[in-house]
Amino acid sequence: MEDFFLKYIVSKIHSAWSLVFGLVVGIFAFATIDGFVEKVILDVSVRFSVFGILLLLWVLYWAHYRFCLPKNKKNKVGLVIAIYAESNHEEKRLKTDLISQLQKSIYDQGFGETINVIVVKNHISENIKDLKGINKIHKKVRGHFYLYGKVKRRNDGQNTYFLDLDGMVVHRPIDIQLSSALAQDFVTVLPKQVSFFEAVEFKGFKFTADIVYLAVKYITGVAAYLSGDPYLAIKLHTNLRDEFNKFRPLPPHLQTIRDKSNLLLSDEELLIARSYYFKNDLTNTDLWLGKCFQTNPNNYGGFLLKAIKEFQIDKNPQLALQSIKSAKKYAKATSEWRYSEAFLRFWSDDYPAAIKACEKINNTSYRGEEYTMAEVEAFNLDLLKDTNINKPQLYFWLGYINYKKKNNLPKSLEYFEEFEKKSTSAMTILKQKSSPYLREIRKTMGI
Numbered sequence: 367m368e369d370f371f372l373k374y375i376v377s378k379i380h381s382a383w384s385l386v387f388g389l390v391v392g393i394f395a396f397a398t399i400d401g402f403v404e405k406v407i408l409d410v411s412v413r414f415s416v417f418g419i420l421l422l423l424w425v426l427y428w429a430h431y432r433f434c435l436p437k438n439k440k441n442k443v444g445l446v447i448a449i450y451a452e453s454n455h456e457e458k459r460l461k462t463d464l465i466s467q468l469q470k471s472i473y474d475q476g477f478g479e480t481i482n483v484i485v486v487k488n489h490i491s492e493n494i495k496d497l498k499g500i501n502k503i504h505k506k507v508r509g510h511f512y513l514y515g516k517v518k519r520r521n522d523g524q525n526t527y528f529l530d531l532d533g534m535v536v537h538r539p540i541d542i543q544l545s546s547a548l549a550q551d552f553v554t555v556l557p558k559q560v561s562f563f564e565a566v567e568f569k570g571f572k573f574t575a576d577i578v579y580l581a582v583k584y585i586t587g588v589a590a591y592l593s594g595d596p597y598l599a600i601k602l603h604t605n606l607r608d609e610f611n612k613f614r615p616l617p618p619h620l621q622t623i624r625d626k627s628n629l630l631l632s633d634e635e636l637l638i639a640r641s642y643y644f645k646n647d648l649t650n651t652d653l654w655l656g657k658c659f660q661t662n663p664n665n666y667g668g669f670l671l672k673a674i675k676e677f678q679i680d681k682n683p684q685l686a687l688q689s690i691k692s693a694k695k696y697a698k699a700t701s702e703w704r705y706s707e708a709f710l711r712f713w714s715d716d717y718p719a720a721i722k723a724c725e726k727i728n729n730t731s732y733r734g735e736e737y738t739m740a741e742v743e744a745f746n747l748d749l750l751k752d753t754n755i756n757k758p759q760l761y762f763w764l765g766y767i768n769y770k771k772k773n774n775l776p777k778s779l780e781y782f783e784e785f786e787k788k789s790t791s792a793m794t795i796l797k798q799k800s801s802p803y804l805r806e807i808r809k810t811m812g813i
Contacts, residue, residue, distance in 0.1 A: 380432045380489035388424050392417075435486065435506045442482035443586050444509030448500070449531070450491040452518045467575035480598065481582065484509055500534045510589070511535055511582055529574060535585060580609055584627055591630060596637040603631040632662030640671055648679065666700075669693035673706055683710050700732045705742050712759045717795045720763070728770045739767055758788035762796045769803055779807045 438444030447465055465485060472481050484507060486494070491514065493499060500512045515531040587602035610616060610624035639654035655675075658668045673689035676682050687710045693703040704727050711720035746760045765781030768774040782800045789797055 380487070385425065385428045388428065389421060392421050392424060431487070432489070435490065435503055436484050437506065438484060438508045438510075439482050443480055443582075443589075444482050444484055444507065444511070445582050446484045446486060446503075446507055446509035446512045448486040448491040448494045448503070448512060448514040449529075450494070450516045451488055452516070463572065464575045464578075467572050468579055471575065471579040475583075477583075477602070480602075481586065497534055504536055509536065511585060513578060531574075531578075533581070535589075577613075580606065583609075584623060587627075587634075588630060591634050591637070596634040596641075599634045600631060600638075603627050603634065606631070629662055632658050632665045633667065635661060636665060636667050636671065639668075643671065643675065648675075651675065664696045666693050666696040666698075666703075669696070670702060670706060673710075677710070677713075683713055686710055687714075700734075701727070701730050702738050704730065705738055709742065709746070709760075709763065712763050713757065715759070715792070717759070717793065720759075721795070721799065724763075724766050724770075727767075735771075739771060742767065758785055758790070759793060759796060761785035761788065762793075762800055765800065765803070769807065775807050775811050779804065779811070779813075782807070 438446075445468075447468075449464075465483065469483050472478055472483065486503065486507070490503070494503065494514045500514060504512070512534040513531060514533070515529065517529045519528075583602045583606060587599045587606070590596075590602065591599035606627040607624050610620060610627070613620065616624065635654050635658040639651050639658055642648075642650040642654060655668060655671060658665050662668075669689045669692045673686040673693065676686040676689060680686075687707070690703050690706045690710065693706075697703050704723060708720055708723035708727060711717075711723055743764060746764055749755055749757070750760055761781045762785040765778045765785060768781060769778035772778075782804050785800055786797060786804070789800075
């Protein structure tokens with residue numbers, strides 16, 4: 367009977383009956399050894415106090431095991447595994463093969479200091495069946511990626527493992543829409559249902575662990591990029607395309623993620639190139655811009671930065687215009703390139719083309735355009751501070767942006783008046799536009 371209690375306690379340590387059985391076994395054990403302990407501790411009250419403390423320690427241990435959750439380490443990306451195993455056998459296989467393989471991959475690739483694998487106890491994982499359950503434990507665990515589901519073994523002609531997986535991403539510092547996109551990509555990469563014969567259980571669990579590892583690398587890299595840490599993002603995404611290609615054949619949904627990883631890597635390299643450019647470190651700017659185009663020759667943002675460098679550093683506005691034309695080919699739902707094109711047309715005194723570019727800007731819009739306009743205005747004002755630059759047409763350009771796009775009448779009035787004061791006879795075509803604009807602005811402002 368005692369053996370039965372002990373086996374039950376070990377196998378079902380989280381259950382209330384284990385608590386009771388543990389106390390019963392403890393009391394019987396203490397009663398058995400009391401005669402021996404009496405020779406050492408003569409005082410009955412002291413002996414009972416010692417036994418009581420030991421029983422209390424058992425209660426505290428049981429409560430800790432049943433209710434306490436592990437917590438993610440500070441400054442680490444938490445990968446939380448909450449997969450329920452139906453029996454001790456499946457639980458051992460899960461820990462020995464899938465989780466250990468996942469941890470091995472993380473450490474072998476040098477990400478042990480970045481990614482922290484957190485394993486939720488089996489009896490707690492049993493109650494996690496949806497996002498509501500994940501949100502409940504997240505308050506204590508504070509992880510970033512949650513892998514949950516169930517592993518079971520069935521006799522389907524021969525013993526077969528069935529693994530059902532789902533995932534969730536929690537990344538608070540970024541925009542909700544971006545966080546939702548991350549979660550969608552994470553779930554897309556995960557194998558939702560995997561089955562394999564017990565005879566090849568190691569290979570089956572290893573395949574699952576490898577896919578989970580790639581999913582975590584990909585999503586962690588995206589999160590790092592969006593959080594402003596391109597170096598970590600590059601570390602995670604370098605060679606990721608080749609790692610995906612090891613799976614043959616690669617399912618279509620994984621092909622999409624694989625291709626995304628390369629585009630992201632190029633953008634991450636571009637982010638570093640930009641940071642060096644604004645530090646006036648042109649050597650590293652060229653180095654990282656070269657890497658950006660090597661990874662993705664069609665990088666839209668890369669051509670925009672290239673155009674800025676060609677204009678400001680190389681003093682070659684025509685070459686910059688060619689780069690903007692290249693950017694135009696690869697622009698999708700964004701139109702920053704139009705602002706660059708319009709500016710270069712104004713700068714090159716090509717006023718008909720500049721007006722045409724302005725009209726197209728007025729007829730289009732895109733998310734984040736307000737940031738582009740702020741950058742454009744600051745950039746042009748800095749140029750106009752230079753006494754060696756005589757480009758009054760830039761005041762027209764600033765007036766147009768403030769009037770047509772920002773609806774800032776006082777500023778547009780100021781810029782258009784400055785343009786007309788300093789314009790030359792070569793700028794008649796612009797003045798034919800600015801004069802009516804000024805009348806409209808003054809009328810609206812009641813001047």
